[in-house]
Amino acid sequence: MAERGAAAQLRWAVFSILAIAVTMAFLFPIYWSFSQSLRNPLDTFTVAGFGIPWVNFEPTLGNWIDQVGTPETMHALYNSTVISIAAAILALLLGVPAAYAVARFQFRTWKNQDITIWFLSQRILPPVATVIPFYLIMRTFNLLDTHLALILINATFVLPFVVVILRQTFLELPVELEESALVDGASYWTAFWRVALPLAAPSMAATGLIIFAFSWNEFLFAVAISSQNVITIPVHIAGAVDTRGVQFWFMGVRAMVAVIPPVLIALIAQRYIVRGLTMGAVKG
Amino acid sequence: MFYVPKNAIYKRIPRRKFLELGGGVATALGAGSVAVGLSSVVTRSPVQAASSDDAKWKQYSGTKLVFMSENTPPSFAIRENLKPFYDLTGIEVEILTDDLPVVQQKVGIDLRSGKADFHLNYVQDKPIGAPFADYFANLNDFINDDTLPQDPDGMGADAWFENFLDVCGTMYTRDRLIAFPYDSAVACTFYRQDLFEQHSPDFEKEYGYRMEFTKDTTWKNVYDFAEFFKKLRAAGQDVPYGYAQHQGSFAWTAQLDIQRLMYAHGQWTEFDVDDKLGSKEPGPTRWGDESSIFLMEKWKELASVAHPDNLANDTLQLNTVYQAGQIAMQVQYHEFAASIEDEKTSRAAGGKTAYAPCPKGEASWIKNGGQAVNGTSCGIGGIGINNNASDDLKRAAYLFAMWSTSKETQYNVLKGVGGTPTRKAVMDMPGVKEARQRPTDMPNALTFDAVYDYGIKDPHFVLGPKIPEANEYYQIILTEVQKCISGQQDPAATCESIRDQVDDMNDI
Numbered sequence: 003m004a005e006r007g008a009a010a011q012l013r014w015a016v017f018s019i020l021a022i023a024v025t026m027a028f029l030f031p032i033y034w035s036f037s038q039s040l041r042n043p044l045d046t047f048t049v050a051g052f053g054i055p056w057v058n059f060e061p062t063l064g065n066w067i068d069q070v071g072t073p074e075t076m077h078a079l080y081n082s083t084v085i086s087i088a089a090a091i092l093a094l095l096l097g098v099p100a101a102y103a104v105a106r107f108q109f110r111t112w113k114n115q116d117i118t119i120w121f122l123s124q125r126i127l128p129p130v131a132t133v134i135p136f137y138l139i140m141r142t143f144n145l146l147d148t149h150l151a152l153i154l155i156n157a158t159f160v161l162p163f164v165v166v167i168l169r170q171t172f173l174e175l176p177v178e179l180e181e182s183a184l185v186d187g188a189s190y191w192t193a194f195w196r197v198a199l200p201l202a203a204p205s206m207a208a209t210g211l212i213i214f215a216f217s218w219n220e221f222l223f224a225v226a227i228s229s230q231n232v233i234t235i236p237v238h239i240a241g242a243v244d245t246r247g248v249q250f251w252f253m254g255v256r257a258m259v260a261v262i263p264p265v266l267i268a269l270i271a272q273r274y275i276v277r278g279l280t281m282g283a284v285k286g
Numbered sequence: 287m288f289y290v291p292k293n294a295i296y297k298r299i300p301r302r303k304f305l306e307l308g309g310g311v312a313t314a315l316g317a318g319s320v321a322v323g324l325s326s327v328v329t330r331s332p333v334q335a336a337s338s339d340d341a342k343w344k345q346y347s348g349t350k351l352v353f354m355s356e357n358t359p360p361s362f363a364i365r366e367n368l369k370p371f372y373d374l375t376g377i378e379v380e381i382l383t384d385d386l387p388v389v390q391q392k393v394g395i396d397l398r399s400g401k402a403d404f405h406l407n408y409v410q411d412k413p414i415g416a417p418f419a420d421y422f423a424n425l426n427d428f429i430n431d432d433t434l435p436q437d438p439d440g441m442g443a444d445a446w447f448e449n450f451l452d453v454c455g456t457m458y459t460r461d462r463l464i465a466f467p468y469d470s471a472v473a474c475t476f477y478r479q480d481l482f483e484q485h486s487p488d489f490e491k492e493y494g495y496r497m498e499f500t501k502d503t504t505w506k507n508v509y510d511f512a513e514f515f516k517k518l519r520a521a522g523q524d525v526p527y528g529y530a531q532h533q534g535s536f537a538w539t540a541q542l543d544i545q546r547l548m549y550a551h552g553q554w555t556e557f558d559v560d561d562k563l564g565s566k567e568p569g570p571t572r573w574g575d576e577s578s579i580f581l582m583e584k585w586k587e588l589a590s591v592a593h594p595d596n597l598a599n600d601t602l603q604l605n606t607v608y609q610a611g612q613i614a615m616q617v618q619y620h621e622f623a624a625s626i627e628d629e630k631t632s633r634a635a636g637g638k639t640a641y642a643p644c645p646k647g648e649a650s651w652i653k654n655g656g657q658a659v660n661g662t663s664c665g666i667g668g669i670g671i672n673n674n675a676s677d678d679l680k681r682a683a684y685l686f687a688m689w690s691t692s693k694e695t696q697y698n699v700l701k702g703v704g705g706t707p708t709r710k711a712v713m714d715m716p717g718v719k720e721a722r723q724r725p726t727d728m729p730n731a732l733t734f735d736a737v738y739d740y741g742i743k744d745p746h747f748v749l750g751p752k753i754p755e756a757n758e759y760y761q762i763i764l765t766e767v768q769k770c771i772s773g774q775q776d777p778a779a780t781c782e783s784i785r786d787q788v789d790d791m792n793d794i
Contacts, residue, residue: 044610107288146403
């Protein structure tokens, strides 16, 4: 019995060490950006040790003061916020009914599973393969360098997540609740709107947060479609590389500015995000 | 799933209703796109040859133009100061800026699809000019048009620095001129004069000559300098590495980097064509010959004494490494001097850095019987006009192309953000001559002796290769040379692989 307890403790210790190591590996780039953002530009590569403020170098807020207040940074934050929120709302508006339909109705020509896999396939398609077609479409409609273009594109690419995650949510809800409503004279729409949707609200919130984060981090289409007016925060970060070289100090500040909003949202809604991510993990 | 009885009655949408809905949506989209498509504007007041200059400048007042440019200092500076052009012409110009690869793609789509969303294009010589040469308007038509105003300093070859008009404006034929030189990036040597002076006595004891940089310093000397600094580091001294290459992920500058060494030794070039014109059918490449294999071996030897992050740094990163005091010497583009001399961000500022021409060829390394020169490569960014635009828009665009490359505009950029002039007349503007010496308020001018007085002149200047598949060529060079430097293949196999791929690309 004591041996079994010791083995369990050992296993726990090994897993803990592994978990800490993996966490540190994932957190290191963020820490590095933070450290860079507090360094004098002259100290970019010359700081010893792990670059710990006050220990390895004297930190300065100069880079933050230079960067955070600039119109370019504020504009990029504004653009990212508008595009990510609007794309998430649009994807939910389109994706929730689609997910409900796939979960609750029997399709005949294309089977339900085929439709679900088709949605999933949109995520398997390499986005870079569609950059030029999207660029041409947006140009045709004179939408280059507009919020609407990036909202539509981001919504397109996060839509499969909404459908796949929420389909599983609706499948997990007892269908009898909606059938009871139908027996009481409700239409399918009313059963969806009044019964299923309120029950799926936590998952919808989680899904919304996840797709918000995807749109927030999107770079490829943002750099192709934007030129001046709708530069998003990831494109703004990349803009710290110019003919003066790589301005790591500004890149550090911009990266931290970019990370803060999604991290805050994630911390606030952590419980829902985990639920959203694990939904469908065990059932097909 | 909901239970649905087998005999359930479905309420279907009638075909007529479906078609009505579809037609409504299509009409709305069509009307919307027509409405937004009407947003570009061109207006014209007719002028004649005898009209006043003011009338000629103002003949397109009310017109809107779009200029797609790389994110270079002149474009930022001009964008911030467009009012004088608007006051002069009444033309509104929107300047869009992006990284060069993005500009290549956007401009390429615009040109090849027969559109003119961008009336004016940044014509970076080889990456944009060489593949898209046929899509730009012939500027000679406007230079010879007496209903357009003309720059008093002229727009011909004599107005620009030697070879500049050829680099970005002449592609495959002298019958057409596709761009005016807008900005320039010419290679020269940046080195830490303070460290060279400090360690020269020790270097001289070991190598038998002084550690200094002149126009006669060869690539063999560069190897010696780099090896010396590396030895000092190995002995525990607190010194930077001596040298590093541009062998990171940016294919074009990686190609320009090795091109300098190759051209310095017997003016070796990739193809047997006129380097100033280039060719759409360049014929078999010289890669794989004795010279190229020997020089590739030397390139690999240079890499062995370079900074250990050599394969991670392209041009921009390398400049940052130099700014950080991690290397004592770099061959770099003269537009970077402004960042090197910025004391807030550079450890190499404050008189520590000196500038010299690119290294010269080492006589004993020349295998083709040619001459040893200071192989100087470049990127001359031009401004060109989209030939898909209407005649009036092209004429309006010419006004901006001329104004943006005038000596007054270039002088303002040089004073403001550190531009790199392309017009000779800028050298005679107030304060420019004095700015070539420290202390200076135009740090790029510190490179002018090495660049404008020496590097760009024949026989040192290498312009090409101007071939339609220039960008594909760069990628081949980058991929194969990286394999060589990292030890995955030997120099001979590298040159032969480049030869096979390049000849295949050119249908040889």
